[in-house]
Amino acid sequence: MNNRRSSPATAGKHPAPAASPWKASHERQRDREVKRDAVIRAAAREFNRKGYHNTSLDDIAARLEVTKPTVYYYVTSKEQLLFQCFVAGVERIRAAFRDVRRLERPARERLNAVLRRYGEAVASEFGWCMVRAEEQDLSPAMSRHIKALKSEIDHGIRRLIREGVQDGSIHPCDPKMTAFALAGALNWIAHWYREDQSLSGAQIAEAFVTVFEAGLRPRANAAQLATPRAPPRRRARRALGALAR
């Protein structure tokens, strides 16, 4: 990510890599992160496959071909592992919120960008943990933490909906019910999606955003709207009828 060794621009300014204990430490840190990430992913896959209660740390260690103490080097308990799986998935959605904050675009477009990343996160290996972690028997502190993160996401979606209604990019609606409908459809992906399906997570997220965008109604033909005096085709006339209803 930020490995200066390979950067010619800084090569002359720093001692050779082998002589730098700081770089070695940095590498060790990175190595640890990569391995910790592998433990969390392996756990997510096992929880998906067998459920949280039916999965042991031994199963996860076996999956990684390491010993249980090795797994314990990265996490303190199975509970913490579930929590980390939840966080890993939800963090992708939080990152999406951060990214769109910088965009100077109508709120509906920013919301769609978040919903796409939300859908991809739920279709990832972390999906099961994201939508089911709260129901497991976790410590009260961990449950509170999970609830708080879910609430943050929910309120982030509602806020973008409200902003969209204000900037005119979203039709006036009940932000809470609309957020529940959108997030519910996306959360449910974890109940049916398997990685071996023909569509990728990104493709599913895109299909869902298309439904959320304009709904089931036939769209008024764009060309038709631009040149309203041209005789409307049958489909377009129907669409206009539907909009007037």
Add this chain to the structure above:
Amino acid sequence: MNNRRSSPATAGKHPAPAASPWKASHERQRDREVKRDAVIRAAAREFNRKGYHNTSLDDIAARLEVTKPTVYYYVTSKEQLLFQCFVAGVERIRAAFRDVRRLERPARERLNAVLRRYGEAVASEFGWCMVRAEEQDLSPAMSRHIKALKSEIDHGIRRLIREGVQDGSIHPCDPKMTAFALAGALNWIAHWYREDQSLSGAQIAEAFVTVFEAGLRPRANAAQLATPRAPPRRRARRALGALAR
């Protein structure tokens, strides 16, 4: 329901109620159905509240203030009870499909009618069992039955979507992904809805159908479409821009 005793039109044609053993049997049958229904509802509420595995037939009997053998008179096992709760909820959706079959309306309207009843069913006491029964440890035969009923509902929704695309009442879309998005949003109601909330199941279903209908985009103003040469207002101009995108 079909109690002839109270009908003046048939009063003279039949012997007095007390003399009719058939009517007494009919009443007994009805009484049995009412009580069986009460057992299923009580079970649904307990499963909702404590989860399937944490609920015993004793809990359900206690809730009804009867003995466990009384509960066994109506169902043979807790497993069968969960299955009956699932069926009771899903039957409401199946009834909606049967009802709309008779309507000579565009498919989108028929679909909306089904989705409203679907939402109400998931917000009912049977919601938890409807969306979670499949995950419990049920017999293979029962699991197959549940999967088959879910598949029937899913394919019913897809069929109405395809019909809507054909009759022009639904914008061309992927019927499978669209059905998953709609049903997922509705299924998720069981994860958050509690009967003590301010909105009724019917109100939530209506709010969701509104989102599914036309999505997030601002609607082109109907009057604006009817008189396209009038100078568009700011909001309407934005809406047209969005449609043209």
